[in-house]
Amino acid sequence: MPIFQRDGVTTVLRRSAEYEPRRSWRTWLIGRPLRTADAPHQTIGKTIGLAVFASDALSSTAYATDEILFVLAAVGTAAFVYASPISLAIVALLAIVTVSYEQTIHAYPGGGGAYIVARDNLGELPAQTAGAALLTDYILTVSVSVASGVAQITSAYPSLFPYRVPISVGLVLFIMVINLRGVKESGGIFAIPTYFFLAMMFLTVGSGLTQYLTGGLGIVVDPPHLPREPFMQSVTLFLVLHAFSNGTTALTGVEAISNGITAFKEPRSRNAGITLIWMSAILGTLFLSITFLAVKIGAIPSEAETVISQLARTAYGGRGLLYLATIAGTTLILIMAANTSFADFPRLSALLAADGFLPRQLTYRGSRLVYSRGIATLALIASLLIVLFGASVTALIPLYAIGVFLSFTLSQAGMARRWWKVGQLALGKEIRERGSTLRYEPRWALKMMINGCGAFCTAVVMLIFTTTKFRDGAWIVILLMPILVAVFFSIHYHYRDLAARLSLERYGAPPRVSRHRVILPVSGVHRGTLAALRYARCLSDDITAVHICTDPAEVERLNRKWESWGDGIRLVVLDSPYRLFLEPLVAYIEEIAAQRQPNETITIVVPQFVPRHWWHNLAHSQAAMMLRMVLMFKPGIVITNVPYQLDNWPATSEGQDSP
Amino acid sequence: MPIFQRDGVTTVLRRSAEYEPRRSWRTWLIGRPLRTADAPHQTIGKTIGLAVFASDALSSTAYATDEILFVLAAVGTAAFVYASPISLAIVALLAIVTVSYEQTIHAYPGGGGAYIVARDNLGELPAQTAGAALLTDYILTVSVSVASGVAQITSAYPSLFPYRVPISVGLVLFIMVINLRGVKESGGIFAIPTYFFLAMMFLTVGSGLTQYLTGGLGIVVDPPHLPREPFMQSVTLFLVLHAFSNGTTALTGVEAISNGITAFKEPRSRNAGITLIWMSAILGTLFLSITFLAVKIGAIPSEAETVISQLARTAYGGRGLLYLATIAGTTLILIMAANTSFADFPRLSALLAADGFLPRQLTYRGSRLVYSRGIATLALIASLLIVLFGASVTALIPLYAIGVFLSFTLSQAGMARRWWKVGQLALGKEIRERGSTLRYEPRWALKMMINGCGAFCTAVVMLIFTTTKFRDGAWIVILLMPILVAVFFSIHYHYRDLAARLSLERYGAPPRVSRHRVILPVSGVHRGTLAALRYARCLSDDITAVHICTDPAEVERLNRKWESWGDGIRLVVLDSPYRLFLEPLVAYIEEIAAQRQPNETITIVVPQFVPRHWWHNLAHSQAAMMLRMVLMFKPGIVITNVPYQLDNWPATSEGQDSP
Helix, strand or coil: CCEEEECCEEEEEECHHHCCCCCCHHHHHHCCCCCHHHCCCCCECHHHHHHHHHHHHHHHHHCHHHHHHHHHCCCCHHHHHHHHHHHHHHHHHHHHHHHHHHHHHHHCCCCCCHHHHHHHHCCHHHHHHHHHHHHHHHHHHHHHHHHHHHHHHHHHCHHHHHHHHHHHHHHHHHHHHHHHHCCCCCCHHHHHHHHHHHHHHHHHHHHHHHHHHCCCCCCCCCCCCCCCCCCCCCCCHHHHHHHHHHHHHHHCCCCHHHHCHHHECCCHHHHHHHHHHHHHHHHHHHHHHHHHHHHHCCCCCCCCCCHHHHHHHHHCCCCCHHHHHHHHHHHHHHHHHHHHHHHHHHHHHHHHHHCCCCCHHHHCCCCCCCCHHHHHHHHHHHHHHHHHCCCCHHHHHHHCCHHHHHHHHHHHHHHHHHHHHHHHHHCCCCCCCCCCCCCCCCCHHHHHHHHHHHHHHHHHHHHHHHHHHHHHHHHHHHHHHHHHHHHHHHHHHHHHHHHHHHCCCCCCCCCCCCEEEEEEECCCCCHHHHHHHHHHHCCCCEEEEEEEECCHHHHHHHHHHHHHHCCCCEEEEEECCCCCCHHHHHHHHHHHHHCCCCCEEEEEEEEEEECCCHHHHHHCCCHHHHHHHHHCCCCCEEEEEEEEEHHHCCCCCCCCCCC | CCEEEECCEEEEEECHHHCCCCCCHHHHHHCCCCCHHHCCCCCECHHHHHHHHHHHHHHHHHCHHHHHHHHHCCCCHHHHHHHHHHHHHHHHHHHHHHHHHHHHHHHCCCCCCHHHHHHHHCCHHHHHHHHHHHHHHHHHHHHHHHHHHHHHHHHHCHHHHHHHHHHHHHHHHHHHHHHHHCCCCCCHHHHHHHHHHHHHHHHHHHHHHHHHHCCCCCCCCCCCCCCCCCCCCCCCHHHHHHHHHHHHHHHCCCCHHHHCHHHECCCHHHHHHHHHHHHHHHHHHHHHHHHHHHHHCCCCCCCCCCHHHHHHHHHCCCCCHHHHHHHHHHHHHHHHHHHHHHHHHHHHHHHHHHCCCCCHHHHCCCCCCCCHHHHHHHHHHHHHHHHHCCCCHHHHHHHCCHHHHHHHHHHHHHHHHHHHHHHHHHCCCCCCCCCCCCCCCCCHHHHHHHHHHHHHHHHHHHHHHHHHHHHHHHHHHHHHHHHHHHHHHHHHHHHHHHHHHHCCCCCCCCCCCCEEEEEEECCCCCHHHHHHHHHHHCCCCEEEEEEEECCHHHHHHHHHHHHHHCCCCEEEEEECCCCCCHHHHHHHHHHHHHCCCCCEEEEEEEEEEECCCHHHHHHCCCHHHHHHHHHCCCCCEEEEEEEEEHHHCCCCCCCCCCC
16 A cells, blocks of 8 residues: 655555455446456457458448449449449549558558548548548448348348348347457457458359359349339439449448557558558459449349349359358358447547547446447447438448548548648758657658549549439438537537636635535424434534425424424524425525625535335435535535435334424 | 524524516416415305216216126127116115215215225225225226217217327326316306206207107117127126126216315205205216117117217217217216316325325425326326227226225215214213214114115125126226235335334434544546535545546646645545446445444535536536435435536636546
């Protein structure tokens, strides 16, 4: 027990008797509490790293093709020939974004999410915008991935289709509980579903391509119906752009590695960078192949059966074991993708909260060392979205990916500005920088060009996005984003204002209390009253007892009792012709408070009955609690409840007074 | 301002600045508050008295016939010939009950409800049983009457049938608001619907009987379908008894006058007694005629159309103005009947509460001098029943009337016992009597016989009731009754125990507090902390500040600040390896409490941030409130929140510490 002793102030540091948290249904559900010191410090290699961080990005191959075909279906299946060129354009965009992020990874070895990059290089407003965009998209990732995972299940087992909303919500809650337990990111367990998915997808795609090349690829047997009749005559530019922007959902999750660089083994940036390139290569290959094959086999986009399901049963010639394994792998990776958001959302919201832009409670790590409140918030909002949109991926997609591209743009723009500042350094100019991690780097102009190009491309895609999908639901996100940013800033100003008002800078020592008045509301004279009176006595000698009289017949009796038991204390009886209790008492207290001198404190001592069982409260009025709620907002008045628990008092005889 | 001054104790009686309640949506809804002194003291004559107290009883003619036919329909319409003899038996029962109650009215001029009669003559257990029975039945009266009133409306306007549940609940809430406003019972406004109903019923029945005697009575045109196919071969005794017990619902409400004797003009008992006889005569006549005519016109019991509706459109030859007036009158009287319960239930529950068998809050009269909480409780439970039973009168009926007959039996048995005691008086024996209103009366033996006969008959009916309707739902009430009585007594024992423990009899003056320890939890050092510290200073010199350390890096910084601002007070730092706040603090306080000396008091002074707007609370942890909830149940510990409202403090500069 170390003891600091300085200037007469003794500080004792105690280990608090090693307080061990109790076991309860919570420990059963989420595991025994962990000490702060138990926080894991493990790092992972490239193979596990790919599995952990790529699940979000790779899983988008499960729905990106469907979403392109859904748009083209407005003209009819003939328009599906546009799907492959559109996919090529998306893969080109992916290449640009990958190269751009590669630079971020090397520039921010400590983790370079869009929020941090924007905060360091662009300022608070872009940073908060990136934060709002990312948080929105993490929520949508959960909703879209889980809905899409359930769509895979209902493709294989159509009888489950009517139950897709409860199944989806159940899955979200399951992932929530897993995350409340605290999943070690470094766990090799993450690798299994990811590599299983990759194996099954390459098998499916490979088998399909082989059949295509040998001329043996069939078309989908018994394909689902088109969701609606074609209503357009010809393919328009708008339609192609719409399909393109729908398809860019394939890029969601690409930023995950740049957030999690610290989890990699040294040399961190190098390992993370190589993993990013591998991930993009796999993603691009898979996405292109799936789109190409989907068109060849005549797959039809449908809520009832996913393109992956149609492709797998065509490639494998029916709903056999390999088909089911493909569906299972796809479902697993989608749930893993949702799980990624459960790691990212709480961490980012804790970051924002630590900067004072979200409620501070989000920085609190729960008993399992995870940001429990962030996890619960995410599960709640994602479930709500699933219910609202009926677990339909196509309905959710227009909301999705805007946030991703907004954060892409801000992140790349931040990087470009960073290189510009590096260039200024090179030109000998002084730079005021927040983190001051800035040092001269060669080829800054090329790097600025690359990131600038990335920012430009993603900005253009975002514009296409908002234009083509505005009416389908994108407007919700576009409306939500400034509202969120405004809320973030108002929270920030609240905390700043608070800190300034509470600050002790230029603050004189508070004057001593010169007068302490105690007011003691009395409903009857009994042992509870006397306990409160006794307590009031040890606070001050300036005590006034107050009785609210709703029944004049009672006053004389109370007076007589007070004479015997009141210890000489003045009793004020307030007449209450309207049988109100709180209002006249509060009016009286306010009158007293208005007359008080400087440095006078008023304490209201309220006897409060504490029943043995909570439901005994039903037999008692909650006047003490009500009084507290009303007086809370009056400055300079302190309310003290003196509880009387009857278990300690023996019954003497049958009395008449009860509260 | 009268001042009592005795023995150094000054009592000041203040008129509380004539506190005038504020206007709000409540005053708009239920009217401006009334003073206690404004309680009305008006009395009514026989004509108004009949209208006020007879609506409940008379309204049962609207459904009693239907309920007899519903049971007989099990054999088929041929069994309907039994309806008239069954009705005759019920009217005979009515005569017995009336004569029996006539005696109660004269014996209890101050109001002789079953509860009071049972309490005075039979003891606490029968009294509470009567109380439970009556309260249950008042609730059912509301549900049944409103459901039946709405059934009349949907008979006239079948398109409203699907909306009968919301319409019924809406009506209950409407009646609730009217009663929260406080209806003057003596208001002549009550007379209008009752006499309108009587006029319309006598016109319908008269017209029907005239047509029957002149041979011009037709049969129902386009009658509703039988609710189900006849499934019995012949009429059994059980069936007849079942139909009889269903029909006895006609007797519900007969006791109303005996409850309300005080509302009558002098000579009270005589006026009330005459009104009772008139009421029974009208009730008997109407009920007999309706049943007789219903069988003659071939009326079919149905949820879709009431017998009254079928009778009215047959008598008037269609759905004309007179038909609609009959339906309107019936609906009105049914709603009036529900209204009667809204007068009786709160009054009886206040009576039980005053005797300590129900929560005391039920004795509190609201701003309009009515027992608001009883009114709200009644509306809530009655609405719940309507929703649960889908506003079906036939589904609710098996629950109904058991309570009424139980209270009839108890009330008549109480009267019989009373006459027996009067007889003992006559024989010169000493009687110990609660109210001691007992005096010798001639012909006590005859009166005892009459009341005894009433008790016997109603007890037999009750038995028939429970036997024939047990499976239909009567078991719910039979199960509920002992539970309610048990709850009443447990409330009573709770209050008695409380009063005994709080009693000052044989209680020495409490010892003075000899030591006052103050514990001051500190999360950071800021103006809020200093305000709490300043307050703690004025309580005691024995102060310990406690900091829960979840982040060891913070401790050194806190220590330095405490040196400057801590006023020399000892600071204990508790290490919290599990990042918990409440648990280590509570463990520490309990440790201190365990070591305390006799007459030592411990006060926890908690700085509590009070935000400007309630939603600012979302940005702050509610640790102060949680601490209060946890420590509330620990004896001898007082928790004081020192609120700090920031509006009073100017911001000095941007600080770093915020709570």
